[in-house]
Amino acid sequence: MRYSKPIKVQPVKTQPFTDQKPGTSGLRKKVQHFKQMDYLQNFVQSIFNCLPELAGSTLIVGGDGRYFNRESIQIILRMAAANRVKKVILGQGGVLSTPAASHLIRKNKALGGIILSASHNPGGMNGDFGIKYNISNGGPAPEEFTDAVFEETKKITQYHIAPIKGIPLDLIGSHTLEKMTIEIIDSVDDYAQLMTELFDFDKIKAHMADNFEICFDAMYAVTAPYARRILGEMLGATDDEIIRGESLPNFGGCHPDPNLVHAKQLVERMYDIEETGSTPNFGAASDGDGDRNMIMGDYFFVTPSDSLAIIAANAQLIPAYQGGLKGIGRSMPTSQAADRVAEKLGIDCYETPTGWKFFGNLLDDGRITLCGEESFGTGSDHVREKDGLWAVLCWLNILAERKQSVEDIVRQHWAEYGRNYYTRHDYENIPSEAANALFDNLQDNLSSLVGKEFSGRSISTADNFSYHDPVDGSVSDKQGIRLLFNDGARIIFRLSGTGTQGATLRLYFERYEADINQHDLETQEALYDLIETAELVANIIGYTEMNEPTVIT
Numbered sequence: 001m002r003y004s005k006p007i008k009v010q011p012v013k014t015q016p017f018t019d020q021k022p023g024t025s026g027l028r029k030k031v032q033h034f035k036q037m038d039y040l041q042n043f044v045q046s047i048f049n050c051l052p053e054l055a056g057s058t059l060i061v062g063g064d065g066r067y068f069n070r071e072s073i074q075i076i077l078r079m080a081a082a083n084r085v086k087k088v089i090l091g092q093g094g095v096l097s098t099p100a101a102s103h104l105i106r107k108n109k110a111l112g113g114i115i116l117s118a119s120h121n122p123g124g125m126n127g128d129f130g131i132k133y134n135i136s137n138g139g140p141a142p143e144e145f146t147d148a149v150f151e152e153t154k155k156i157t158q159y160h161i162a163p164i165k166g167i168p169l170d171l172i173g174s175h176t177l178e179k180m181t182i183e184i185i186d187s188v189d190d191y192a193q194l195m196t197e198l199f200d201f202d203k204i205k206a207h208m209a210d211n212f213e214i215c216f217d218a219m220y221a222v223t224a225p226y227a228r229r230i231l232g233e234m235l236g237a238t239d240d241e242i243i244r245g246e247s248l249p250n251f252g253g254c255h256p257d258p259n260l261v262h263a264k265q266l267v268e269r270m271y272d273i274e275e276t277g278s279t280p281n282f283g284a285a286s287d288g289d290g291d292r293n294m295i296m297g298d299y300f301f302v303t304p305s306d307s308l309a310i311i312a313a314n315a316q317l318i319p320a321y322q323g324g325l326k327g328i329g330r331s332m333p334t335s336q337a338a339d340r341v342a343e344k345l346g347i348d349c350y351e352t353p354t355g356w357k358f359f360g361n362l363l364d365d366g367r368i369t370l371c372g373e374e375s376f377g378t379g380s381d382h383v384r385e386k387d388g389l390w391a392v393l394c395w396l397n398i399l400a401e402r403k404q405s406v407e408d409i410v411r412q413h414w415a416e417y418g419r420n421y422y423t424r425h426d427y428e429n430i431p432s433e434a435a436n437a438l439f440d441n442l443q444d445n446l447s448s449l450v451g452k453e454f455s456g457r458s459i460s461t462a463d464n465f466s467y468h469d470p471v472d473g474s475v476s477d478k479q480g481i482r483l484l485f486n487d488g489a490r491i492i493f494r495l496s497g498t499g500t501q502g503a504t505l506r507l508y509f510e511r512y513e514a515d516i517n518q519h520d521l522e523t524q525e526a527l528y529d530l531i532e533t534a535e536l537v538a539n540i541i542g543y544t545e546m547n548e549p550t551v552i553t
């Protein structure tokens, strides 16, 4: 269908904004901030200005369906047309999970994609919104590109937009806008197809039919239709087994972050808080845009770092990875559990800065097959984003093969490799000045900390992590302060790059325990020494004026 004759587009004059610097994962701000006149338009035009090859190319567009998604999509489509994009492939209703968008970019050999999401941040009118650009490999644009976009945003004077309104986002099929084709496709089809190519669906389905109950929490977010199709229609999960299973623009007023705090209903079911006498065998949740995952067993929580290590150790049970793993990537603050698996498998393990974009080169260069972050992100070379439902299917495939409980699988893993006790403490929404002062002070004291002893272990290295990308040689400095102890324990300090209010201080604690008789400690107790050491070294209470973290995972 054609809406109008091509019209000669006049550029719209605009003023730059000074705060459009993309963070760990694109530009994230409050919805109301994004709604300022020309704010979104400036950023989108700045992306387009950095893409000289845009004219005549294909773009994938979609978002997690949060409040302001549809309005933004309308604007982006009109701007794409005016900037001479040849074709946009759009998820129906403007909806695509982040991994599904990554897959579509790769499958269609698109120039890239625009993904609208603030991931696990709350949505709704007063919630957060976000936008990021992914490149042709399907992954988040590297820093070089996001820096260039930021430079553009500081000097932009005009943008291009086609004067056409009301593109029917829900109508599957091919549409024409100016000279641009918009192909609106089912949001789930291609992704579901990809999953059938990676996993043994018959085996998982048979296992799920055999007295095996699951509970998947879609958190009223983007994975709802994906889970209903894949776990429900294709693998036989009943409606009861998928909770919060519809997508809502405000995520039902909830915080769509799959952790023990925000996935409360799931946690209560897995620990049978209501004393029904039965618990599901497997529990999982995914976040706002479908790239994160949390994995649980009955009365059991799997830390994301362990999950990565266990998927790697059992990868030969999953059809896609039967040929072996090339290597494993993990972000620096993620526990070293995966390193032990890599060592045993005789493959490399890479340590990258926080943020998925750093895995892109390693995946493209064939150096790693699996990668993960402690922040509930796990993925593989099938796309270039972390992938929540993929991780769920990994576990279901492993469970279908091993026919053991989640807890037994994890405990056997610890028995074989040892246990990496691990926790993260977040101090959210602290004044930026306080956070910076804490960091400056710690940074200044780093050299004097080396050799100092705390609770029987001494600091062997104290530095600010710097990453040298082995593929393109780029260097990323100041990626987090590390205190490495002589027994392998670690304390890491970082400031979040995804928050939209104040600063968030993240502290990561890890220690290794080989002795199987010591594998039953409560995590916070097991790490208590290190938590105390962090306070001694960094004066967290003093700087933040908070007695305890706001979130512990």
Ligand code: G1P
Pocket: 024, 025, 119, 331, 354, 355, 356, 373, 374, 375, 377, 495, 496, 497, 498, 499, 506
């Ligand atoms: C957080 C996580 C990080 C993840 C990012 C995007 O970033 O810590 O691992 O890649 O969200 O999902 P941060 O807020 O710590 O910068």
Ligand code: ZN
Pocket: 118, 119, 120, 287, 288, 289, 290, 291, 292
């Ligand atoms: Zn996310």
